[in-house]
Amino acid sequence: MRSFAAALVPLLLAGTALAETPPSRLAEAEARDEAAAKGKAQWGSFGVDTASADKSVKPGDDFWSYVNGTWAKTVEIPADRGALSQVQRLNDLSGSQVRTIIEEMEPRRASLSGDDARVADYYATLIDQAAIDAKGAAPLMADVATIRAAKDRAALAAEMGKAARQWQGTPPLGRMPRYFPAPVEVGIGQDPKNPTxxxxxxxxxxxxxxxxDYYLKDDADSVKAQAAYRDHVAAMLTLAxxxxAATTGRAKAVYDFERAIAEAHWPLADSRDADKTYNPMTLAELKAKAPGLDWDAYLGAAGLGGRPTYIVGETGAVTGIAKLWAATPLPVLQDWMTVRIAKDRALALPKAFQDAEFAFSGGVLGGATEAPARWSQAIELTATAMTDAVSKPYIERHFPPAxxxxxxxxxxxxxxxxxxxxxxLSWMTPETKVKARAKLAAFTPMIGYPDTWRxxxxxxVVKGDAYGNLKRAGAFDWDRSLARIDRPVDRREWWMMPITANAYASFQNNQIVFPAGYLQPPHFDPYADPAVNYGAIGYVIGHEISHHFDDQGSKFDPEGxxxxxxxxxxxxxxxxRKAKLVAQYDGxxxxxxLNIRGQQTLGENIADNAGLAIAYDAYQLSxxxxxxPVIDGTTGDQRFFMGRAQVNKVAFREAELRKSVLSGVHSPSKWRTWAVRNHDAWYKAFDVKPGDKLYLAPADRVKIWE
Structure with a gap:
């Protein structure tokens, strides 16, 4: 869980050559369809890719490598990736499938209308790099001019508010970052204490x-990243x-401003605390507690002025940032905002901007050596702009009712x-147990896609105006949120697009949500052995259910x-029990x-361990x-745990792994899989004994929900 505010901001052409869909993705889709047509599992004889296993590794020494080790030794992470995971693979697959759907529209563009026409034109404009290059930086410079024209901090705060209305959030498929245009993020969402x-x-x-941590740590890797980021800021300022910018000290001044912001930030372990980040204030209280930022100008320009209540997340950070805003010279603030806008809209700007953004965000931070294909990034932005218009035909073509x-x-x-x-449960009091079961009974599972389409x-959407389309799509979405702020909450609304390979738990709506893009092998294969499906998607279902009872979800009652x-x-x-799990992952x-941070990843670690236990029970009930049956010499329990490990088949570049540990709420893949060591059935299934590296004495196995 991110900060409360961040959680609120919650996804063809004539004469233009198009990059080909990589053959590997086409082959994979064809193999899956062929296997389904034959009523067979896509992978192996029962749904696990046993060729990935390294049988030289004892299951009790490293279960992840036992299941995935040969794959790990031979896999090549794509040049445009910092990591290669099953989730990314499925996101790539759904992205390429959406691309096919959109590009099939082009020959009949003249007959299209409504959302189909908008989608086709939005994508066609983004993919046309030559046209974007021909326009140059002029669209950005028009925005930079208004930033430079701000005569004081209040005027600049108003420009930030206007830019916030044009921001739409991070694309859903994991290909590119976006950057909010203000140091204090704002958004509209459900009130955690009044979710209606x-x-x-x-x-x-x-x-x-x-x-x-990237600003404040002083180890060699951090110092290297800090120097690279200063160079990156200079590059973006120069392009703008x-x-x-480097030799005059302007880039350094922007970096120093951000470093001071970093000093004010709360650690992630605190930012994910639902109690600490729920701080309702009136506008008068906000001004009194966080003076220095012109809140009237900022919130008013964003359309958020005059509200009776504002929920402030990291109070100390917001206070510190407001103070910094008042103390920092106006030209530095203008340069900082210029960099944010340029980075956020890089894909709609000339290639030099995109190259600079990738060189740092993808290269330095992720270790990738090649930028993602333009079409894949264009699909992301198109899907973000018109989620349902893109998702509906995908569902019709790729998500069967079965x-x-x-x-x-x-x-x-x-x-x-x-x-x-x-x-x-042996440790929960009877009265709380009744409420917990009532909360579970009130769950609303949402599978595949929403009930209604937007x-x-x-x-x-103006064909040929990629930069303007990006801004207009953001404003369209923002204005939709503003228009309904005083209306009843739509508790069936999806916070994740159906084409995404992911899942989530909504505490306020008491929901678990599984988009269609996630429900493909290896997470779910209708032709795989049931044990594998329970170990894979069953574990994910259990994971999301248990989130409602983890260290944060347990704070929300049956009504959300x-x-x-x-x-x-x-x-x-x-x-x-939580303390024991924190200590285990800290080790x-x-x-x-660089160790995993047990407190920072606690919610996900609870869900990983609980989800596995719940899914195992469900498999036994089934x-x-x-x-x-014994299949190819494997028992049902063995196939269950192998299905679990296969889901976490991930290879990292070192830079990406470092980023995952420092800034992620999930433990990296291998250690997520090691949750098996807390489960008695795994020991029996693989004959794990004292002396094996993952062996834990029964008294040391962390068991939350029993």
Whole structure:
């Protein structure tokens, strides 16, 4: 969970050559379709790619390598990637499938209307690099001119508010970052203590590197990244018309401003705390507690002025940033905002901007050596601008009703397994247990796609104006949020687009959500052995269910309100178990001298461990007392745990792994898989004994929900 404010801001051409879809993706799609046509699992005889296994590794020494080790030794991370994962692979696949759908529209563009025409023109304009290059930096320079024209900090705060209205958030498929145009992020979302109402929230922002540690750590890797970022700021300023940005000290001044912001930021472990980040204030209270930033100008220009309540996330950070704003020379603030705008809109600017953005964000931070294909980034931005218009034809073509029906059954079984665990908990008091089971019973699973599709009537898409389209799409989405801020909350609204390979839990709506893009092999294969599906997508279902009872989700009651509903005895018992899990993950060294942060990743670690236990129970229930068949010498329990490990088949470049540890809330893939060491059934399935590296004595195995 990010800060409250960040959680609120919650995804063809004539004469233009198009990059080809990589043959590997086409081959994979064809192999999957062929396997499905034959009623066979896509991978292996039962749904696990056993060719990836390294049988020279004992399961009890490193279960991840036992299942994925041969793959890890031979895989080549694509040049445009910092890592290669199953989730990224599926996002690439859905992106290429969406691309096919959109490009098939071009020959019949003259007959298109409405959202189809908007989607076709938006994508065609983004993909036309030659036309974007021909326009040069003029669209950006028009915005830079208004930034430079601000005569004081209040005027610049108003420009930030206007720019915030044109910002749409980070694209959903993991290909490119976006940058909010103000050091204090604002957005509209559900009030955690009154989830039937919308409210304005705000929290810390303003950094061009992943988080505060990149600015404040003094090890060799951090110092190298800091120097590279200063050079990057200079490059972006130069491209935006600032001469000699490096030699005149202007780039350094921007970096120093951001470093001071980083010093004010809360650590991620605190930013994900639902209690600490819920701080309602009136505008008068906000001005009194965070003087220095002209809140009337900023919020007014964003359309958020005059609201009765603002929920402030990281209060100390917001106060510190406001103070910095007042103390920093106006030209430095103008340069900082110029860099933010240029980075955020790089794909709609000449190639030099894109190259500079990739060189740092993809190269220095991720270790990639080649920029992502332009079409893949254009698909991301098109899908972000018109999520439902892009997703609907994808669902019609690639998500059969049988998959949704099978998922409905799986979800029901896993929920039943969680209910049994809650009912039998030894450490939870009876009165809290009743409420916990009521919360579970009130769950709303959402599978594949939303019940209704949005229309984008009123969004002006101008063919040939990529930069303007980007701004107009952001404003269209922002204005939609503004228009309904005083209306009842749509509690069936999706926060993630259906084409995305991911899943989420909504605490305020008591939901678990599984987009169609995620429900493909290896996460879900309707022709795989049930044990594999329970270990893969069943684990994910259990993971998302258990989020509602993790260190933060447990703070939300059955109606989705942030409230204390556990007794002090329950909280104490839960805290003791959490502390053991924090210590366990603190002990894992991801890179020399860099350990996983158990507190920062606690919520996901709880969900990984609980999800596995719940899914295993659900698998056993599905057998209805019958023994699981032995397939190719593997037992049902072995296939279950192998399915779990296969989902976390991820290869990292060192820079990307470092970024994951420093700024992520998930433990990296191998250590997520090592959650098996807390589960008794895994020991029996693979004959894990004392002396094996992953062996834990029964008393040391962390068990949350039993």
């Amino acid at each position: 109402s919308y409210v304005v929230g705000m929290g810390q922002g303003g950094l061009g590197m992943p988080n505060r 018309g600032v001469p000699k 998959t949704k029906a099978a998922m409905d059954d799986l979800v029901a079984n896993v929920i039943a397994a969680m209910d049994r665990r809650l009912a039998g 229309s984008y009537d009123g969004l002006q 309100r942030l409230a204390t509903w556990w007794t002090p005895a329950d909280i104490a018992a839960f805290d003791a 894992y060294e991801a890179l020399p001298g 057998l209805k007392g019958k023994p699981a």
